[in-house]
Amino acid sequence: MLAKIYITLKKDVLDPQGSVIANSLKSLGFNNIEDVRQGKYIEIKLDSENEESANKQINEMCEKLLANLVIEDYKVEID
């Protein structure tokens, strides 16, 4: 089973890297940029009985280590 984890800064947390990327994109002529948020993407292959147990385990991993819940949100997709 393959878990895809997207970790991004919470909406109310300022993302200076995202702002700089937005400015650079604008300077390249992409004038319709409204906002850029930068984050992390992690793939984890795991041996799991079913999607539900994989999901439970991945959520636990995110909460214990992969994401910092003070500043970050995460989203999990399981294939």
Added chain:
Amino acid sequence: MKSHVIVFPGSNCDRDVAVAIKNISGHQPQMVWHKETSIDQSDLIVVPGGFSYGDYLRCGAMASTSPIMQDVVKKAKEGVPVLGICNGFQILIESGLLDGALMRNSSLSFICRDILIKPKNQSSVFTKKTQVAKMPIAHNEGNFFVTSEQLKKIQDNDQIAFQYCDENGNVSEHSNPNGSLENIAGILNENKNVLGMMPHPERAAELAHGCEDGKTIFESILN
């Protein structure tokens, strides 16, 4: 007086801390490799600065799962003074001993220069001897952030240890090097026996460093 300095792969301020402690207390601290699982009776545990585990995932995240950290957390909860400096501060946050998060500096640059700090809490075991003090910072992720509820909690409980300030002790946006909320340079836990701070007192602890203001923090704990 027994003190311990934790050493992770990538720690690089461990020996500076040991020299400062030896010079100030007269006692040689014991260096503890991160794979150890327990620390003897201790009067002070220091989690030093550096780049533990190459700052993988998030600064301090990997180190917080090292075997020794379970005992550091246990000792901290029993009341042993624990001081985390720079990467050590990041590790203490990742271990759950301190509130908040240390984000990328607002300038997006690594900052390495002298700054000034002053204690907000003036009665803790770490801060009682320090006035406005000069010492260096050297970090990329020192931009302290907490949620507004957490900020209120640490303010109400007098947990702000140090704030960045100017020569006159004024805390202003101008004296904030990295975008930290409320100019926070260091915070304490609820019981005030754990301090995490971004500035390096061990790098301003003898005349050869050009400044000795950092000594006051060690003197406060060690004497």
